[in-house]
Structures are given as C-alpha cells and as structure tokens.
Amino acid sequence: MTEQRIGIIDIGSNSIRLVIYERTSGGAQRVIDGSKRAARLSERLNDEGSLPSETIDELVDMINHFRLICAHHRTGHIRAVATAAIRNASNRNEILHRIEAKTGLPIELLTGEEEAGYGFLGMINSMAVRDGFLIDIGGGSTEVSLFKDRTLVQSVSFPFGSVSMTRLFAKGGMLSDQQLRELEQHVAEAAHGEAWLKGIPGLPLVGVGGTARALGKVHQAYSKYPFESTNNYPIMMQSADDLFELLRKEPLEKRSKIPGLSKDRVDIIVPGLAILRAIFRHIGASHYIVCGAGLRDGLFFATRFPERPRLDDVLTYSVNNLAALHPEAPMQHTSQVNRIALSLMDMLQYQLQSPVQARLLLDVASILHRIGASIDYYDYRKHTFYLMINSHINGLSHMELLMCAAIASYKGKNRVKQIATAYKPLLGDEEITFICKLGTLLQLAIALDRSETQAIAKLGIEISGGKLHLRAIRAEGMIALERKEVDALAADFKKQWGLTPVLHPPDYR
Structure with missing residues (x-):
C-alpha cells in the first residue's frame, strides 16, 4: 500500500494551524509535520463586526504557506475548516470566497x-x-x-x-x-x-x-x-x-x-x-x-475513517499503531511472547493485589517490548522505554504508562529504582515491586521463545514443591535454547515470585 497523507488546516480565532498525518505502508498513522501561526482574528473584527481586507490578505498568505508545506509532503487530501472568528464575522461570505479564490482551497465553515x-x-x-x-x-x-x-x-x-x-x-x-x-x-x-x-x-x-x-x-x-x-x-x-x-x-x-x-x-x-x-x-x-x-484530531479521524470515526478501544488502537510504526520485531515472536506472558499471569495472579491492572499492563508491555530495536538492537530496552513514554499510548494514566514502559524494558531491580528516582512521586516502593514482578514474568515469556521460532506450540503450567513447572506439551523441534534461557533467569524469577521456573521437554511425566 502506498503512503497516504492528509493535511488538516484549522483556522481558529486565536491561531491558524496545520497538521499533516501520514498512513505508513504498514498501516500505522502518524503526524509528520505541523505549523502554527498566531492570528487573533477575534481581536481584529472592526466595529461593524467584519474582518478588514488586509487581515483577509494575511490569512490568504498563511494558507498558501501551509499549502506549500502540504505540497512538499505530497499530501493527497487537504481539509481546511474555519471556526468562531469567521463564523461571527459579518463579511464571512466574502472571507470564504476570497480565500478559496486565492488559494484554491474550499473552506468548511463549521457550526458551533x-x-x-x-x-x-x-x-x-x-x-x-x-x-x-x-x-x-x-x-x-x-x-x-x-x-x-x-x-x-x-x-x-x-x-x-x-x-x-x-x-x-x-x-x-x-x-x-x-x-x-x-x-x-x-x-x-x-x-x-x-x-x-x-x-x-x-x-x-x-x-x-x-x-x-x-x-x-x-x-x-x-x-x-x-x-x-x-x-x-x-x-x-x-x-x-x-x-x-x-x-x-x-x-x-x-x-x-x-x-x-x-x-x-x-x-x-x-x-x-x-x-x-x-x-x-x-x-x-x-x-x-x-x-x-x-x-x-477529530477532523483527522472523521476524514480517515468516515464510516466509523470513534474508536471502541483507545488503548488497543494506540498500542497496535505504535507496534506498526516500529515493525522490526517479528510479529509471530511478539504474539507468542504476549500469549505466554498472559498464560503465566493467569496462573500467578493470586500473588498480586490488582490482577486486572497487572494483566492490562503486561499485555501492553509484551506487545511493545521490542520496539526499541528499531533504533538499535543493542540496548533496545533503553530505547523501548524512551519510545513508550514519548509516544501516544492513550488510555493509560501517567503512572500506568511509566510502569508499563518499565515492565517492557525490565533489566533488573536496580534499573527500576533508577527510573523510579527520576519519576518521583509517580513511582514509589509499591510500584517498584509491581514492576519487578511483572518484568521478570515478561522476561520468562521472552525466554520461552528465545529461538523466535514459536517452537512451543502449547505450554502446560503447574505449581508444586516451590516450582513453576512449564511443560512443552507440543514442541516443534528442539527447545534446548529455551531451557537454557529459563535456567539462566530462574534465580531472578524466584526472588520475585518465590517459585523456581523449570522447563520440561514434551515427554516429561
């Protein structure tokens, strides 16, 4: 699919703004450019309630400037709207006519x-x-x-x-x-x-x-x-x-x-x-x-998705959009990690005070844990944290977003403490414990697909004798790599959950 771009021009009473949205070849939406000019149109209405001719000329210049920016980006569709200042102007028809005649852009005059x-x-x-x-x-x-x-x-x-x-x-x-x-x-x-x-x-x-x-x-x-x-x-x-x-x-x-x-x-x-x-x-x-x-933003959604502009699930949309913007991680691998992480969560939720919130944050963190590799694979966790807290992950509170990013980029308790220090008072001791528990759980899920081949088609999970028994019920090929990885993080996991994870081969009884 070729890239598609939509320019939105908002002629407001205080300022005139342009935003250019792009649909990437992977189907994600993002803003690629924007511009703002102070206008104070409401202030410039004269005693008869009309906008003076020189103000209209300035407006035409601004909109032509925005059109050049859109042309530079090969923007396929430009939607320009005007609000209260022009709506309330006694010469609004003249304003709209002159702008369209001199810019070639029809202006929609929005009602209140x-x-x-x-x-x-x-x-x-x-x-x-x-x-x-x-x-x-x-x-x-x-x-x-x-x-x-x-x-x-x-x-x-x-x-x-x-x-x-x-x-x-x-x-x-x-x-x-x-x-x-x-x-x-x-x-x-x-x-x-x-x-x-x-x-x-x-x-x-x-x-x-x-x-x-x-x-x-x-x-x-x-x-x-x-x-x-x-x-x-x-x-x-x-x-x-x-x-x-x-x-x-x-x-x-x-x-x-x-x-x-x-x-x-x-x-x-x-x-x-x-x-x-x-x-x-x-x-x-x-x-x-x-x-x-x-x-x-509302104009963008109404233009891009005219049939169904309102999102049913804000968080899912923004998480999927962010994942699509950074597609370096193999989708089959992140889906496998996500499935395993949530299965482990369901088994261990009895240890958590707020399992519903934990499941939500783990779900998001497991989908996005590798997006940092789009910047650099080495140290991708650091980049994942940065991208998550600086992107539009909507539907979470600021504290939840920070916790989510810390879970996705988990590397050990010391790093979590450093993050918590930088974001006081949003993250305290309780949040540190919560992040460490879910962070190690996510690391275990990643270890269970270390080969990135989805070798474990079905996983059995049982708890007994202080151990978390993980049984590869259906395994396609060897799981030696996964077993080694699980063993390597067993001590860390036990510290957080009081259980030692053990991965058994398919023929284990």
Whole structure:
C-alpha cells in the first residue's frame, strides 16, 4: 500500500494551524509535520463586526504557506475548516470566497455544534474516560458538551472565548476583581440558558484546546511534575484556583516569564481560565482533566475513517499503531511472547493485589517490548522505554504508562529504582515491586521463545514443591535454547515470585 497523507488546516480565532498525518505502508498513522501561526482574528473584527481586507490578505498568505508545506509532503487530501472568528464575522461570505479564490482551497465553515462534535471525537479517541463534560475554549467561542458511556449526549457553543473576553473585560490582559465578577456574570447568564449543564454534578470537566493545555503545562512546571505529557492530566479545583490567582496578579512582563506559558498566550490566559473556572463551578464538576487532543484530531479521524470515526478501544488502537510504526520485531515472536506472558499471569495472579491492572499492563508491555530495536538492537530496552513514554499510548494514566514502559524494558531491580528516582512521586516502593514482578514474568515469556521460532506450540503450567513447572506439551523441534534461557533467569524469577521456573521437554511425566 502506498503512503497516504492528509493535511488538516484549522483556522481558529486565536491561531491558524496545520497538521499533516501520514498512513505508513504498514498501516500505522502518524503526524509528520505541523505549523502554527498566531492570528487573533477575534481581536481584529472592526466595529461593524467584519474582518478588514488586509487581515483577509494575511490569512490568504498563511494558507498558501501551509499549502506549500502540504505540497512538499505530497499530501493527497487537504481539509481546511474555519471556526468562531469567521463564523461571527459579518463579511464571512466574502472571507470564504476570497480565500478559496486565492488559494484554491474550499473552506468548511463549521457550526458551533460541528466544532463541539469534532472536538469530542478527538478527545474520546485519545482517552479512556467514560462520562464527563468536555470544554473547548477557543479564541472566539466556547463549546461545552456532555458525554455518557463514551457517547456525545448534548453540546452548546457559546459566542465567547479567550480572545473576545480579553477584548471585553481585560484589555491588556489584566483582570481586576470587578472585571472578573463581570466576566463570570457574563458566562453564568449564558450557561443558565442550558438547563442540562446542571443535570449531573460530580463528573470530570475534560479540557481540550489551548487554554486547557496551557493550564496543564503551567501546573506541571509549577509543581515540578516529572512527566512531560499533558494528555490525561488531572488537576484538582483548588490547584487550578491557586494558579489562576497567581497568574492574575502578575503583570504581563512577569507573567511572560512563568515556566510553561507560551508568549502568545500571556494576555489571554487569565480570561480563558476565568471562563474555565466559571463553567466548572456551574456544572459542579469533580476535577479537571487536560486532554492533549482536540478538534484537529477529530477532523483527522472523521476524514480517515468516515464510516466509523470513534474508536471502541483507545488503548488497543494506540498500542497496535505504535507496534506498526516500529515493525522490526517479528510479529509471530511478539504474539507468542504476549500469549505466554498472559498464560503465566493467569496462573500467578493470586500473588498480586490488582490482577486486572497487572494483566492490562503486561499485555501492553509484551506487545511493545521490542520496539526499541528499531533504533538499535543493542540496548533496545533503553530505547523501548524512551519510545513508550514519548509516544501516544492513550488510555493509560501517567503512572500506568511509566510502569508499563518499565515492565517492557525490565533489566533488573536496580534499573527500576533508577527510573523510579527520576519519576518521583509517580513511582514509589509499591510500584517498584509491581514492576519487578511483572518484568521478570515478561522476561520468562521472552525466554520461552528465545529461538523466535514459536517452537512451543502449547505450554502446560503447574505449581508444586516451590516450582513453576512449564511443560512443552507440543514442541516443534528442539527447545534446548529455551531451557537454557529459563535456567539462566530462574534465580531472578524466584526472588520475585518465590517459585523456581523449570522447563520440561514434551515427554516429561
């Protein structure tokens, strides 16, 4: 299959963005390029509510620039959409016509409801959350949605965002107590018109878009969080409130030096967070969750998989996608290791406090344990760890992802302790023990196919006399290599599980 590329251009109220997705010959999806330009379109609407001609010309230049990037990558399909700023402009028809005439690209003008739908799709395909509210604070609009059992139930698009609220209440980016009360009143009046927003208190509020991601990045920098992903990052109400007040009190020149906050968001972050807090309180949410995906990801899934854009199983999809991006390990071998690891797990789960979580993490780790060989076979475990924590493995918490990567790359307890030290407080003594147990279990499964020939077609597993008896019920050819490997790691395994593994030939009674 030839490579296929899709370019998504998102003409937002605050910024214009391009993302180019590629489908590899192995069937995996990945982002191969992207670009962003600050636009502040909501800010540039004149008193009649129209975008000035020179702003439209700038927009045309940006989109032509993005088209050149797409052409450079031989992008087969470009989908360009516009949101609130153009939707709210009184001369929107002229804007769309001029862009299409001068770039050759038709622009889809999304309704507020469509924008909410694509944002939901991007979020639900990158997180394993089942029920909650979703908020996307753009420059000129704010979409709020309710989802239950991973299905969108209801959504609304409010005609205000971080840029327009800055213009209305916080010129220069500073928000006094009085201006804050007025902004909150403005949000509350709009929200009161949607009775369903108050229907289910106690659900998380998932944030997509620039304001939510900025909150996540600043919070992580402020709390010295050891892991660099903002996707699926929880923040409690009090922490968010404290950060909001910290940012609000800082003058702009000091605010621009706050770690984690990008320069083009310094003046609009406080009004954006004020909207976020007001909606949080209105719906009675339990906590915030920052999501790293959003509108552009939703547009990609809707374009690539028009029949079934929503994923049933986020974790399985992202694990299989990552495995397909790094196909150096023989698939038959990783499948065999995976099957054996889960069979061993089923026999030994009585020793674990959380066997369901253990099985899930071992399943992922066993599929991905060799992906590091795509960088270098020697030291592939180190590369596997790096690739796993820096790739999009969606559907796991940050702690679970770190544990999973440590299990997949297991080399001994000392290495696990080094990893745990680097990622305190996410990994403590309990997690170290858990990783070592599952890491040795995975190493045993790898040893049982050391020849990578799937010689053991069927494995019998029994426990007696302090031994884990492994019997090759059906073996195709010699298993001497496997027996030697099992013997070599028997002492390590016994330390973790209190059992000595022994591999018996098929004729053993």
